[in-house]
Amino acid sequence: MLIERLRELIPADRIQLDPAVTASYAHDEAEWAAYGTPLVLVRPRTAEEVQQVVRACIEYEVPVVPRGAGTGLSGGANAVDGCVVLSTEAMTAITEINPVERLAVVQAGVVNDHLRNACAEHGLWYPPDPASAPWSTIGGNVATNAGGICCVKYGVTADYVLGLQVVTGTGELVRLGRRTAKSVAGYGLAGLLVGSEGTLGIITEVTLRLRPQRSPEHTVAGYFSSLVDAGRAVTAVGAAGIVPSALELIDRHCLEAVDQWKKMDLAVEADVILLARCDAPGPAGEEEADAIRDCFERAGATWAARSTDQTEADALFEARRLAYPALERLGPVLTEDVCVPKAAVPEMLARIETIGTKHETLIANIAHAGDGNLHPLLITPRGDHEARERAQRAFREIIDEAIALGGTVTGEHGVGLLKMDGLAKELPAEVLELHRAVKAALDPHGILNPGKVIAVDNE
Template sequence: MSSVLGLCGPAPNPCRNDLSLPGYGLPVTDTATLLKDLHRDLPAGRLVTDPQVMAGLAHDDAEWAPWELPAAVVRAESAREVQLVVGLAIEHRVPVIPRGSGTGLSGGANAVAGSIVIDLSRMNEIKIIDPVERLAVVGPGVINDDLRAACAQQGLWYPPDPASSPWSSIGGNVATNAGGVCCVKYGVTGDYVLELEVVNGRGELVRLGRRTAKGVAGYDLTSLLVGSEGTLGIVTEISVRLRQQRPIEHTVVGYFDSVTDAGVAVTKIAEAGLTPSALELVDRHCLEAVDAWKNMGLSADANVILLGRTDAPGEAGAAEASAMITAFETGGATWSAQTDDQQEGDALFAARRLAYPALERLGPVLTEDICLPLRNVPAMLSRIEQIAVDHDTKIANIAHAGDGNLHPLLITPIGDEQAKIRAQQAFSDIIAGCLELGGTVTGEHGVGLLKLPGLADELSPAVQQMQADVKAALDPYGILNPGKAIV
């Protein structure tokens, strides 16, 4: 398998900014002229050209994903400003890279040389929360947890909750179709997107979808845009479906000697016909990192922890929690318990959310995002352990285990180039193993740059061409986040 890891620039892509491609009939103007036009047309305070500031806005959190300094960053504050920038990008034939909070883990927001990065973080207004229609309308820069908190004040709930929910933006969640802890029962971001306002590849401001409960007029372009990583349009407003607040959850915890045993317990839960509201796996590497940082004492007695939750009401919740305990024990748990104390349960899940930033304190972390059929989760976890040995690489494991979404975290010492090479080889082997077991190379982080080689292995040539055709139709000038998401 080929790899883009460690290259000096993004992998070749048929939709990159290339003057030989169809749609590139006009001469490319120089950067000075582009900046002059941006200064002329944008309000004061929007344009950033300081190289040091731009460097911090030119990439996401994907370790070792290549990026280059853009020509400019625009801190847009309205859809009209986004439309203006896209229009100038078409005129000057330069790439446009949309960016939210920069918490992505696949390189999807990484800039290419000469591009314009559009920073959408200032478009952070919660415009509507409608308790009758049970929907919210927000700007792309709204932080996930801020929306959830605002909805809770009206007895409503926005379910998608990626581990980055305290920092990630709704626009970024839409770009990658982010999932999270609750998605095992309640689905991913795309299940809640009703309507999108988008600047398309022709520079037009359009609305896709509708706010009604039903609607099948025309192709479902809304779903097409969700997960497209800014390659088909730049989202400037999002209408999302809401739910009523849930009952108090029962939390179940199980200790296991190995990740494989924990994987078996996950399949036992599925075999029992249970649908937990959350089911998360955290291994010893993660627990030790969290303990070293926050002194939570979680790694004293367990090599692996499974955290489960049920939000079934009343006695049904207690019964479901008890059934989960039985599944844990059948799967080989060395200890298990349950609680209906929400604060106690929240504290355990807080440790799950802290795992990634805790590990980052140890050195560069290369994050995987594979997803498999539940029956193959134990086998994949076993393979990951062997891959770690084969490549002498420290691999920690966290997972949305309930839906087979695994996040192996490959950790290398700072400045150790040989360890970096071994980690990159392990990264490729994990993808290959996942595909062999019927999985997909990305469950919720997106393809970005890091998963392009894996995507080429997963999709047939005919399907790759179909995707390229869609890209060419909706982005005829090839300016929207080129080199990402498709091969």
């Protein structure tokens, strides 16, 4: 039996059978994404222990579902019946921060913000900053290719992954990628694993590129009377050739929810706020901020200004991060993650409004607006089955409209379970077959996070 085999291979304190505990690891934060009942939860502390678990799962033909902190929003970490849930949360070592090479080596369970704080002690910076950064882990960030607020200028997780240590679907423990600044030796297999959501291998260690600490940021806020006007301002900033270090959208629904929860006194005379930051050093940063303010005003802002109150500016960005958990207090939240070209942002926001009205669904909006990554949040009353069905129809229609505008079904949350149908619409049949071929090659036994991302024959 698998459990006895696991007890032979790894220390007993890594194995958890209590149903009350295993149930809490059975799903991520994706609303209404299906999940099953795990057979067992394992929490290894070394890559070699992960390898032993995977080999045992191959031997007994049992699926293994890897997870980090479980903060995902697509169902990518959801259990299937009878699986082993493998949590990397105990793998928390930062084994190296190298100021000369500007890189860090960390285990998969290191929390994003913990890494950022450790880098700051060396005058270095790890840029990817998802809203879940205080809780989400680097392994999970890599598995979903997480983005964040500053990715409009500094890129997403994939831009910082130099190398990986991975347990493959055949039970091998391998290193992919490099530590050097350049390499074209062989296929880019490390890049292939980034964003694969645990379906091609289990990430145990990551080597990450770092940057020097940046200059202090200048904040610009703009108030708008409609989502479309705010979208036009986003397009105007892009057309002006300005690349801010952040350009975020947050609507009144979100601000009011944060106010009710945290009593931050953020109520404003606006339906939508755009928040921009610029981190160019010296006077260039101020000039860039002033140029963004001008773009806001020309696009129809009812008010726009460069902030002189750092506390106030920080509070607005904190509200942006708190928006999702604040809205969850109002009822179940189905979170979208579409991404469209910047020029299509105004039209996509208009279509989202129309969809909300059509399906009688309250849609709050936050967005990494500067790179076209929109997060409509579909809110329903608890226990209202009809409202849930309307929200799910709206969710599917938003995906369809994003694809129609040349966009993608997910910018940073991953495909998981919720976006599988959307991915099948986005990608041609020939490309889907390439995905299946890669899956079959790297996971020939079909045990790694089955049923996620793309349907394959052996699942």
